[in-house]
Amino acid sequence: MNKKKTPETRFYDKFVILFKFLLRSRMLKVILVIFILNVILGAFYSYLEGIEFHLGLYWATDTLTNTGTGLVPPNSPFLWYATTILMWIGLGITLIFVEYVYVNFWKKNMGKKMVNFENHIVLIGWSQKMRHFLDNLPGGLGVHHNYVLIANLQERPLDLPDIVILIRGDPEQEDVLINAGIKKAERALIVLGDDSAAVLIAMTIQSLNDEIKICVNLRHRENIKHLQRIGVEEIVCDEELTGDALIKAFYSLKK
Structure with missing residues (x-):
């Protein structure tokens, strides 16, 4: 808390x-x-x-x-x-x-913009989950790190904090990741609705920066093994989270 x-x-x-x-x-x-x-x-x-x-x-x-x-x-x-x-x-x-x-x-040609940060955090994908992540960061957004968001969007989201740098483009493209400074980033968070795209992006990131810490959100449990093979440290699976939440809710019912 x-x-x-x-x-x-x-x-x-x-x-x-x-x-x-x-x-x-x-x-x-x-x-x-x-x-x-x-x-x-x-x-x-x-x-x-x-x-x-x-x-x-x-x-x-x-x-x-x-x-x-x-x-x-x-x-x-x-x-x-x-x-x-x-x-x-x-x-x-x-x-x-x-x-x-x-x-x-x-x-507003942000898609070709290149950041020059070091030890920053690269966020990949824009969704309600990413909004929740940015709204609930301990310590405050942007205080201890610089944040760069890669998303295939036409316009900058109105609720995206100004402190977050937006790189518009396909995160599966290597040049887009490079523009986001992935080679010098400290961490990467991948939150997409497509597990195969998330795995592919994680592999590309590791090939560009073997020291980066990666956290990936997956939808299906069977795709966890693919990320484990390439050494991704943190994997959050929606199926497992939902199952655990159901078990906790069921056994917390009063008799």
């Missing part, structure tokens, strides 16, 4: 998840680099022009963003040339930024 979390623990979990989300954001990194570049150029310009720093910072932002207000114009030919060059550089940055937004937020 999971321990009830205190408000301080829940706040810490949320803080860690937010911190990881920010670290993964390429857009945030781009904005941070542009901001640092603005500060450096602004300081350099204010020094050469002998003006206050806030005016130099405004000039740098005005130039790199191609706003072109001209409220802080240079006073030397050298800085006029430098301003022109920086405008072209700013135009390139703007085009790259717009292209990134278009690719990631309009096309």
Whole structure:
């Protein structure tokens, strides 16, 4: 049974998840680099022009963003040339930024995305069982591990937590598993409705990463032996769970 979390623990979990989300954001990194570049150029310009720093910072932002207000114009030919060059550089940055937004937020081409995690957890298959797994993780989702879900879906499920990275594609394809970082993953959880697909995926994962820990959910008892032969450590069989639950329920009836 999971321990009830205190408000301080829940706040810490949320803080860690937010911190990881920010670290993964390429857009945030781009904005941070542009901001640092603005500060450096602004300081350099204010020094050469002998003006206050806030005016130099405004000039740098005005130039790199191609706003072109001209409220802080240079006073030397050298800085006029430098301003022109920086405008072209700013135009390139703007085009790259717009292209990134278009690719990631309009096309949403997540199927070809590749994660660069290490010691993370790869989840395969999207179902009510996987939802229950994510909702009831001890310690909180995303606090101690990074999670990557592989599912053959057209759109990202609305109830999939934002902290989970989605790789859209067929998990039976080796390149999809590689895109999910399976070679450097610590654990894999396979929850599918097709036992043969689950066994095949487990074999493929082991061929790509012989140190990974694999847990597989099966529907039928007769398929357990196939996973045992390849050394899968944890196997959860629906038939056995249902049978055990029936036995427990039957003998718990009051006489």
